[in-house]
Amino acid sequence: MAPSTARQIMDVHPTGFGLIDRKKLDAAISAMQVASQAASVCADACLNEGQIKDMRECVRTCLDCADVVDAAVRTLSRHAGWEQSAAPTILRAAVAVLDAAGHESARHASMHMHSRLASEACRKAQTACEELLDSLAARS
Amino acid sequence: MAPSTARQIMDVHPTGFGLIDRKKLDAAISAMQVASQAASVCADACLNEGQIKDMRECVRTCLDCADVVDAAVRTLSRHAGWEQSAAPTILRAAVAVLDAAGHESARHASMHMHSRLASEACRKAQTACEELLDSLAARS
Amino acid sequence: MAPSTARQIMDVHPTGFGLIDRKKLDAAISAMQVASQAASVCADACLNEGQIKDMRECVRTCLDCADVVDAAVRTLSRHAGWEQSAAPTILRAAVAVLDAAGHESARHASMHMHSRLASEACRKAQTACEELLDSLAARS
Amino acid sequence: MAPSTARQIMDVHPTGFGLIDRKKLDAAISAMQVASQAASVCADACLNEGQIKDMRECVRTCLDCADVVDAAVRTLSRHAGWEQSAAPTILRAAVAVLDAAGHESARHASMHMHSRLASEACRKAQTACEELLDSLAARS
Numbered sequence: 001m002a003p004s005t006a007r008q009i010m011d012v013h014p015t016g017f018g019l020i021d022r023k024k025l026d027a028a029i030s031a032m033q034v035a036s037q038a039a040s041v042c043a044d045a046c047l048n049e050g051q052i053k054d055m056r057e058c059v060r061t062c063l064d065c066a067d068v069v070d071a072a073v074r075t076l077s078r079h080a081g082w083e084q085s086a087a088p089t090i091l092r093a094a095v096a097v098l099d100a101a102g103h104e105s106a107r108h109a110s111m112h113m114h115s116r117l118a119s120e121a122c123r124k125a126q127t128a129c130e131e132l133l134d135s136l137a138a139r140s
Numbered sequence: 141m142a143p144s145t146a147r148q149i150m151d152v153h154p155t156g157f158g159l160i161d162r163k164k165l166d167a168a169i170s171a172m173q174v175a176s177q178a179a180s181v182c183a184d185a186c187l188n189e190g191q192i193k194d195m196r197e198c199v200r201t202c203l204d205c206a207d208v209v210d211a212a213v214r215t216l217s218r219h220a221g222w223e224q225s226a227a228p229t230i231l232r233a234a235v236a237v238l239d240a241a242g243h244e245s246a247r248h249a250s251m252h253m254h255s256r257l258a259s260e261a262c263r264k265a266q267t268a269c270e271e272l273l274d275s276l277a278a279r280s
Numbered sequence: 281m282a283p284s285t286a287r288q289i290m291d292v293h294p295t296g297f298g299l300i301d302r303k304k305l306d307a308a309i310s311a312m313q314v315a316s317q318a319a320s321v322c323a324d325a326c327l328n329e330g331q332i333k334d335m336r337e338c339v340r341t342c343l344d345c346a347d348v349v350d351a352a353v354r355t356l357s358r359h360a361g362w363e364q365s366a367a368p369t370i371l372r373a374a375v376a377v378l379d380a381a382g383h384e385s386a387r388h389a390s391m392h393m394h395s396r397l398a399s400e401a402c403r404k405a406q407t408a409c410e411e412l413l414d415s416l417a418a419r420s
Numbered sequence: 421m422a423p424s425t426a427r428q429i430m431d432v433h434p435t436g437f438g439l440i441d442r443k444k445l446d447a448a449i450s451a452m453q454v455a456s457q458a459a460s461v462c463a464d465a466c467l468n469e470g471q472i473k474d475m476r477e478c479v480r481t482c483l484d485c486a487d488v489v490d491a492a493v494r495t496l497s498r499h500a501g502w503e504q505s506a507a508p509t510i511l512r513a514a515v516a517v518l519d520a521a522g523h524e525s526a527r528h529a530s531m532h533m534h535s536r537l538a539s540e541a542c543r544k545a546q547t548a549c550e551e552l553l554d555s556l557a558a559r560s
Contacts, residue, residue, distance in 0.1 A: 009185075014189060034144075044153070089515075214347045240365050325432075350494075
């Protein structure tokens with residue numbers, strides 16, 4: 001499989017993205033982009049389901065997820081040489097919203113396929129973020 | 141190739157995403173996510189290049205690109221049944237920032253590989269957005 | 281009244297923000313920030329109202345509004361000397377989402393005070409964006 | 421002084437925003453919106469200063485600040501009744517980027533007025549976020 005554009009462009013960054021594990025960073029960024037978009041569609045789909053009272057919390061956690069995860073993708077794509085002091089805290093916030101959206105969506109997964117797909121996307125992104133967090137901790 | 145999560149989740153949306161061409165919508169969303177992240181990395185990489193005066197406009201257009209394109213991904217992922225009145229105007233704004241960032245990055249493509257990769261990603265996303273715009277116009 | 285931080289910081293920008301009408305830019309940015317946040321709260325409040333089927337479109341247009349308007353605030357805060365080619369197109373997208381959210385919220389204004397407040401905030405921001413657009417057109 | 425639109429619209433939310441301290445929430449949201457926009461302008465202004473090598477880290481921390489803080493404003497404006505599990509983690513991420521941008525900007529405050537204004541705006545927002553965090557902790 002051809003390397004992602006995200007990976008290619010990190011590899012040619014003038015500083016080489018420093019000591020960070022680029023494979024894990026690329027995996028986290030890709031998984032977060034999938035999860036963010038899935039959460040946006042899931043929130044929208046929930047609005048058309050019959051039992052909106054049951055779906056309200058799912059709408060809200062999915063919207064939070066898209067907002068925080070998009071900010072994480074941006075900030076993790078930045079900082080040549082990768083001395084970004086706020087990165088672990090931002091990743092923890094991403095993990096928190098991915099966990100909340102993954103959990104809420106999973107509650108509706110047997111009823112709604114969009115909830116199942118969003119839940120799976122959030123879980124994958126959460127795992128990728130946790131692995132990146134671990135590698136940042138090991139480095140410092 | 142397995143369908144993207146974006147496509148799968150659109151396909152199970154309770155309203156089926158209405159009359160919109162889901163293949164083109166999926167292509168535009170995927171290409172915009174690649175371009176947005178590439179623009180974020182390119183803006184950051186430009187800051188580390190020697191001739192910053194030459195790179196300033198590239199930083200700015202790449203940042204604009206990420207901001208507007210991310211908003212477009214969000215709003216295009218929304219609106220069950222797809223009666224979103226503002227969609228064409230948002231897509232035109234995405235095309236404008238992708239064009240500006242693609243053009244500015246192309247000016248540095250022979251010097252900096254990150255500029256070349258970002259430029260290519262912006263051009264692809266611009267084309268995908270224009271094709272989606274055309275299909276929206278044809279529909280109405 | 282003391283000048284806003286937005287205005288103060290534009291006034292000390294090394295390029296003076298060029299030929300743009302800073303008073304109108306400041307007014308548009310301030311009004312958009314108020315409208316974006318009001319739209320976010322209104323979308324959330326709508327989820328707790330009884331007749332969700334009636335509120336769905338209001339949720340969606342309010343979310344679009346926050347997404348596009350925040351991107352507009354970012355991009356309009358950028359570009360020293362203010363030669364931003366994409367600005368008019370971005371402003372038109374902001375006007376489109378503010379118009380849609382203002383219109384949808386106005387439909388519920390007699391029932392829900394949050395809709396009325398959001399509608400008013402969107403209308404004010406729309407007017408400020410239109411005045412800025414006019415001044416950009418007059419300049420060029 | 422008339423209450424802010426943000427405060428008025430929270431006050432009429434169908435759930436009353438639950439047990440959260442709305443005065444502190446409003447103060448944090450307002451201060452974050454000022455800081456985010458100031459950070460966007462400061463990042464742009466830094467690109468036009470002479471010694472770009474010295475300003476690079478300021479550009480990056482200011483961009484991170486705008487990205488994360490805007491996501492915090494969105495997510496804190498959401499969740500009727502305010503049972504948002506991820507809120508403290510998101511606020512801590514906002515505090516981290518505000519601290520980084522406030523610190524970096526302060527290093528240039530004697531040279532550049534835009535850095536001083538951005539630094540002050542970040543410090544105020546950081547304090548408001550910390551006070552909101554304290555009130556959330558006290559509540560639970």
